[in-house]
Amino acid sequence: MSQTGPDNRPAWDEREFTEQLMAKGAGYHIHHHFNVRMQQGTLTPEQIRGWVANRFYYQINIPRKDAAIMANCPDRATRRLWVERIHDHDGHGDNPGGIEAWSRLGEAVGIARDDLWSLREVQPGVRFAVDAYVNFARQAPWQEGVCSSLTEMFAPKIHKDRLASWPKNYPWIEPEGLAYFRSRISLAERDVEHGLAVTLAHFRTRAQQEQALGILQFKLDILWAMMDAIALAYD
Numbered sequence: 001m002s003q004t005g006p007d008n009r010p011a012w013d014e015r016e017f018t019e020q021l022m023a024k025g026a027g028y029h030i031h032h033h034f035n036v037r038m039q040q041g042t043l044t045p046e047q048i049r050g051w052v053a054n055r056f057y058y059q060i061n062i063p064r065k066d067a068a069i070m071a072n073c074p075d076r077a078t079r080r081l082w083v084e085r086i087h088d089h090d091g092h093g094d095n096p097g098g099i100e101a102w103s104r105l106g107e108a109v110g111i112a113r114d115d116l117w118s119l120r121e122v123q124p125g126v127r128f129a130v131d132a133y134v135n136f137a138r139q140a141p142w143q144e145g146v147c148s149s150l151t152e153m154f155a156p157k158i159h160k161d162r163l164a165s166w167p168k169n170y171p172w173i174e175p176e177g178l179a180y181f182r183s184r185i186s187l188a189e190r191d192v193e194h195g196l197a198v199t200l201a202h203f204r205t206r207a208q209q210e211q212a213l214g215i216l217q218f219k220l221d222i223l224w225a226m227m228d229a230i231a232l233a234y235d
């Protein structure tokens, strides 16, 4: 039975709703001019370093964002899956984790560890955008926080693009530095499987489904605003 909201428009079925979410990929930061230039190989070492140093602020805040979603989630089964995201980034047991891998990317592009961790390169626009993501996760119902992570549907392509093009375009970057991108491909696919299942189950009426598209747009805007701030600072 298709559910209707107060305006009586029929809900999309799961296939159509998923297609609507996927169509949001047209606004992914993969299409931002700074990313296009990064991919074409025309960025200078300073520009690459600027991007890596600023994106680090996103990396260190992802586990805080995920902890906020968990804190809002009363469902133990969901928390058992969600906690893996925190382990992925912070590290767990023998796995040093994604933040450490990003630090190694920093070293591979010529940023000293202390410089990266000092956050002194982080631009105000990047800080505001990332903080908005964490604050959203703190304040919104947990299913909306989950929905906002769905830009990860589009992330495996951007990671694969970097793995394919950086070694030939930026031979000065030590190849071991790219391990973060490699690690994220399967993790993003796993995250999306879970995040999409939660989203399809929670946003049922047409109005709710459109709200989900709005949440995904909010997250696309965060990533886009980060790129704008980085492009402005290093162009």
Ligand SMILES: O=C(O)c1cc(C(=O)O)c2c(n1)C(=O)C(=O)c1cc(C(=O)O)[nH]c1-2
Pocket: 062, 098, 148, 149, 150, 151, 152, 153, 154, 155, 158, 159, 184, 223
């Ligand atoms: O390199 C990228 O372009 C990119 C984008 C995104 C994204 O779409 O939010 C993530 C990541 N990387 C990433 O590595 C990552 O771990 C990640 C977690 C999340 C999230 O919202 O929970 N997004 C992303």
